[in-house]
Amino acid sequence: MPIKFLKEVVFHVVGKPSEDIVNHLDGNKYINEFLIAKKINLTVNQVRNILYKLSDQGVVSFIKKKDKRKGWYTFFWKIEVLKALELLENILHKRITEMHHQIKSRETKLFYICSRCNIEFNEETALTHNFTCPECGGVFDVKDSAQVVKEYKKNLNRLESELKEVNVEVNKERVRIEKIQIRKDKKEAKQKKAARKAKRKATEKARSKIKPPKKLSKKKAKYKPKKKSKSKPRIQKRIKKSFKKKFKKKKRI
Ligand SMILES: [Zn+2]
Numbered sequence: 001m002p003i004k005f006l007k008e009v010v011f012h013v014v015g016k017p018s019e020d021i022v023n024h025l026d027g028n029k030y031i032n033e034f035l036i037a038k039k040i041n042l043t044v045n046q047v048r049n050i051l052y053k054l055s056d057q058g059v060v061s062f063i064k065k066k067d068k069r070k071g072w073y074t075f076f077w078k079i080e081v082l083k084a085l086e087l088l089e090n091i092l093h094k095r096i097t098e099m100h101h102q103i104k105s106r107e108t109k110l111f112y113i114c115s116r117c118n119i120e121f122n123e124e125t126a127l128t129h130n131f132t133c134p135e136c137g138g139v140f141d142v143k144d145s146a147q148v149v150k151e152y153k154k155n156l157n158r159l160e161s162e163l164k165e166v167n168v169e170v171n172k173e174r175v176r177i178e179k180i181q182i183r184k185d186k187k188e189a190k191q192k193k194a195a196r197k198a199k200r201k202a203t204e205k206a207r208s209k210i211k212p213p214k215k216l217s218k219k220k221a222k223y224k225p226k227k228k229s230k231s232k233p234r235i236q237k238r239i240k241k242s243f244k245k246k247f248k249k250k251k252r253i
Contacts, residue, residue: 005088026079027079030076115138
């Protein structure tokens with residue numbers, strides 16, 4: 001991303017004095033905020049405030065690390081190149097639309113000027129002042145807008161060619177990000193495949209080690225459940241029956 005574009009974005013978000021911060025940020029790696037502060041001669045808090053504003057707009061991102069001994073956090077900052085470019089695209093779109101409006105208004109409406117004070121008025125405000133200057137009392141002249149329109153059109157051309165350049169940069173950045181993603185996906189797929197293979201091998205190895213003799217396992221299975229669970233109630237029933245018999249016999253006697 002050309003630095004002039006990034007400077008323009010930062011200027012738009014945080015103003016001219018903070019523009020210098022751009023020279024000490026990076027689009028590929030996170031930079032320690034203390035380092036940035038030192039380089040542009042500001043306090044860490046001042047730097048952080050600027051960067052927070054930029055991060056609200058998505059122009060930068062951060063990670064934070066805790067200092068284990070001191071217990072506070074240090075922030076590390078990175079430029080989000082695509083987001084910054086997209087923001088610039090939006091800014092330029094708005095400026096271009098505004099310029100179109102201005103040109104149309106100059107071409108279709110009348111403007112007035114006090115030549116002495118060099119103040120301009122649109123038709124409505126000129127009418128409310130009765131076409132006389134509120135400052136010096138002079139009478140208004142009709143403004144010749146041709147020169148203004150020429151300037152506006154020049155400005156419009158400049159904005160449109162800048163937008164084209166930014167569009168190119170946006171596309172470049174998108175392609176770059178896509179390539180990185182593809183590479184990452186491939187790497188992950190490869191790692192997953194290797195992990196699955198290793199797991200399969202490990203289970204196969206484990207199975208081959210534990211091979212229980214077949215006869216033993218069958219016997220065990222046969223011996224298991226039914227007899228135990230039913231034996232108790234049967235015995236109890238038998239006892240009950242014999243008890244009843246005895247009891248009956250006794251009664252008869
Ligand atoms: Zn005047």
